[in-house]
Amino acid sequence: MASVQGGGHEMASRRALAAASAASAVVDRELAPILRRIEELVRIDSGGDAPVGRERVADLIGEWAVEAGCDIEFLAGEGGTAMVATLSGYGQGRIVLLGHHDTVFPAGTAAERPFVLREKSALGPGIADMKGGLVLALAALSCLAEGERPFATVELHSVADEESRPHGAFKTLDRVRDADAVLVLECARGNGDLVLERKSQCNLRLMARGRSAHAGTHPEQGRSALLALCREILRCDALNGMRDGLTVTVGTFHSGMAFGVVPDEAEAEIDLRAWATADVAWALEQVGATSVHEGVSFETEGVSLWPAMAADARSRHLYEVAAGVAQHLGIPAGARRSGGTSDGCWSAAAGVPTLDGLGPVGGHDHSPDEYIEVASFPERCGLLVGLVTALGLDRNTVAE
Numbered sequence: 001m002a003s004v005q006g007g008g009h010e011m012a013s014r015r016a017l018a019a020a021s022a023a024s025a026v027v028d029r030e031l032a033p034i035l036r037r038i039e040e041l042v043r044i045d046s047g048g049d050a051p052v053g054r055e056r057v058a059d060l061i062g063e064w065a066v067e068a069g070c071d072i073e074f075l076a077g078e079g080g081t082a083m084v085a086t087l088s089g090y091g092q093g094r095i096v097l098l099g100h101h102d103t104v105f106p107a108g109t110a111a112e113r114p115f116v117l118r119e120k121s122a123l124g125p126g127i128a129d130m131k132g133g134l135v136l137a138l139a140a141l142s143c144l145a146e147g148e149r150p151f152a153t154v155e156l157h158s159v160a161d162e163e164s165r166p167h168g169a170f171k172t173l174d175r176v177r178d179a180d181a182v183l184v185l186e187c188a189r190g191n192g193d194l195v196l197e198r199k200s201q202c203n204l205r206l207m208a209r210g211r212s213a214h215a216g217t218h219p220e221q222g223r224s225a226l227l228a229l230c231r232e233i234l235r236c237d238a239l240n241g242m243r244d245g246l247t248v249t250v251g252t253f254h255s256g257m258a259f260g261v262v263p264d265e266a267e268a269e270i271d272l273r274a275w276a277t278a279d280v281a282w283a284l285e286q287v288g289a290t291s292v293h294e295g296v297s298f299e300t301e302g303v304s305l306w307p308a309m310a311a312d313a314r315s316r317h318l319y320e321v322a323a324g325v326a327q328h329l330g331i332p333a334g335a336r337r338s339g340g341t342s343d344g345c346w347s348a349a350a351g352v353p354t355l356d357g358l359g360p361v362g363g364h365d366h367s368p369d370e371y372i373e374v375a376s377f378p379e380r381c382g383l384l385v386g387l388v389t390a391l392g393l394d395r396n397t398v399a400e
């Protein structure tokens with residue numbers, strides 16, 4: 001969608017804009033201790049293979065949420081412990097700030113590649129995705145606690161398994177269903193854009209099973225799973241672009257046991273994405289519709305489907321209000337569609353108006369160059385505080 005700003009300027013009331021400016025100024029003054037918090041989180045490995053680190057991060061953000069004036073809960077279970085912090089207010093409506101405290105990096109990365117300030121950026125594993133976003137949410141909660149609190153609750157939900165969850169929604173989705181808005185703390189893009197839409201995604205393994213045989217003595221008895229799967233992969237590749245935004249990416253292929261043997265097994269991992277969940281479901285069906293290869297059978301396994309974060313009138317309204325606050329703060333905040341998924345996909349699919357990209361400006365997620373822009377931190381915190389305040393005021397005006 002087009003990058004339009006300012007349409008919502010009138011919607012964010014003057015009180016919300018004042019709250020945004022005040023928060024931005026406060027956080028600007030307190031940037032040094034805030035950066036130390038980010039460093040503290042980044043120093044802890046919290047990938048899928050570091051359950052103790054994930055618990056430690058949950059504990060720390062819980063501690064800081066209490067300091068900010070929140071009540072906290074820890075929800076243990078499969079996938080690790082989620083932390084829910086609740087700031088109560090004097091109005092109506094619930095706004096949920098959604099994040100995760102796991103990263104994609106293996107244990108040892110934090111020591112190998114520690115937090116560093118380089119020119120205008122801070123770098124470190126998980127800093128943009130999304131430890132910087134969590135610290136930003138906590139700073140925003142602390143500012144909101146000092147303000148007029150025109151909401152019933154603002155809640156920070158941080159889950160422990162966003163990057164590695166094989167199936168299904170995040171742990172607290174059921175508690176989010178009746179929220180007025182979900183604001184996701186993935187980073188704002190390098191140019192300041194927020195994320196209004198995300199693709200649906202599906203991972204799966206396509207397996208082929210044939211019959212092995214000696215390549216010299218009985219090649220005719222073999223049924224090559226490798227060749228059959230190669231042909232099917234080319235067929236799948238041709239699905240690219242057949243629906244709106246549909247991409248089909250074969251990420252891995254494994255087959256073969258030894259030189260001189262007809263391979264009896266082959267498997268490929270396939271990633272499907274499209275703007276509409278139904279189009280990904282269609283592509284999944286197509287992938288499974290394999291042709292006949294005599295003596296070879298196919299099977300799909302490990303299917304994991306994430307719904308799209310599609311925009312609707314209510315999420316566009318959220319964006320318009322955010323754009324009004326951003327304009328007041330003098331920062332860019334266009335609206336962007338992203339091919340990557342986040343837990344915002346689940347809240348949006350559950351019908352809750354969802355806006356993403358409300359963390360600090362940053363990028364190069366999942367890579368050694370991952371960074372956040374330090375100077376964006378106060379402004380983006382102001383944006384979040386202004387947005388929450390505006391939504392609360394809006395909601396309470398409607399309710400009055």
Ligand SMILES: [Zn+2]
Pocket residue numbers: 100129130162186342
């Ligand atoms: Zn993330």
